[in-house]
Amino acid sequence: MTTVYDFTVKDTKGEDVSLEKYKGKVLLIVNTATKCGFTPQYDGLEDLYKKYKDQGFEILDFPCNQFANQAPEDISEINGICEMKFGTSFDRFDKIDVNGDNADPLYVYLKEEKPGKTGKAIKWNFTKFLVDKNGQVVGRYGSTKKPENIAKDIEKLLAE
Template sequence: MKIYDFEVSTANGKTLDLKEFKNRPVLVVNTATKCGLAPQFEGLEKLHQQYKDDGLVVLGFPCNQFAGQEPESNDTMAETCKLNHGVTFTLTQKINVNGKETHPLFKYLKQRLPGTLGKRIKWNFTKFLIGPNGEPYKRYAPTTSPEKIEKDIQQLLK
């Protein structure tokens, strides 16, 4: 199984087949607009702008499971991220990353790359870098800044 076996719904409700990203590295991040780590949106956008032409895909997966820090609706979330943080990378509809209703992509990622809490997501802005082969490459803690991921992205783009 690879990430290409999954589909997600974008913030505007369109189906996005992850097969579209074959042979490209993908950075998957669970996000929240009201989180203290929300300034990371700017760093994620910077990575998106700097490496999108080389093939990098950044996908934000808004989640309201951590202290209710994603109160926006699917309709207003993307606009809020654009206005407040300059986000132009793709955002999905709100999902769950833990519990019975965990999105299938996150079940897969947590199984392949467990973190300090095992197969649970600790907090908003947990990041997964996927290699161009569709295999999960590395998991990063919520507090890991996007800038600290850049070397790994450069490695995968070679």
């Protein structure tokens, strides 16, 4: 059986990171952009992270430039924007594609496990996938779902 722990992604320095490093934690995996109408959700994501990180919660941030060129910067510029403007402290990874022929294998898996209401494709920036402590994808939330409105689902998984 496949879980998110079976995938390896690139960190912001281009180094391989096995997601097995997050085994036993509740994860929120998000495709992000710095110039999107939903970019202020970084504040809500950081609030969630601060509130639950000591209970075994992690946010995995995957910048993506596939939606209206809203993440045009290189990864070091994205890091600077996220840290300086939004004060993010959760893990960020290298820019990826989430749809199409070059979609990152992790996102191919996430979309297979939890298709959206209109199909598998990611519709926009800040689509969120919730993963339980066993590495299973248990929730998918569209861009309009604010991070604070996912808190109860996170709390339920942390309590299991």
